[in-house]
Amino acid sequence: MPRISLTPPRTLLMRIGAWYSRRTYGKVLDPGQAYGHNSRVLFSYVRLEQQAAKWNALDSGLKHLAVMAAAARVNCSWCMDFGYWEGREKGLLARKIELVPRWRENREAFTALEALVMEYAEAMTETEPTVTDELAAELIARLGEAAFVELTAVVALENWRSRVNSAFGLTSQGFAEACTIAPV
Structure with a gap:
């Protein structure tokens, strides 16, 4: 409630x-x-x-995975529900979106870059961020500085959303249930 x-x-x-x-x-x-x-x-x-919404230096699929990984780390059910729906609206594979909270156990479903982006989102989301110099350097090398800045900002924005929604006590609003879920 x-x-x-x-x-x-x-x-x-x-x-x-x-x-x-x-x-x-x-x-x-x-x-x-x-x-x-x-x-x-x-x-x-x-x-x-x-x-x-106008930021465009980072691939939208990577951006969405980062947002979902941050929301999963905070355990914001409203954000996960909406994020699933939003990912489906953007044409992302349902199976991939569903696996984000357990991406480490399902690495084969993600590219190396996708896993790196989700690792960064989680590290940034820790109560004391655990981002390492090596992780940041690898992402900058693979994405470029503009996309790295956008990735960092979008994860911070999702932390705001997830933490506010959790503090407000908001839970699933039924977005995921409204999606046509493809067979796994």
């Missing part, structure tokens, strides 16, 4: 946000409802998400 009401004041910003959310995702997103109790925080967060 959420720790914060999901019925914020019906301000103009919230009505526009609810309309956009229904149009884009098929339902009003619970995190938006929670943020709606503070319009300045909501507005700033939405602007950050809009700007982050």
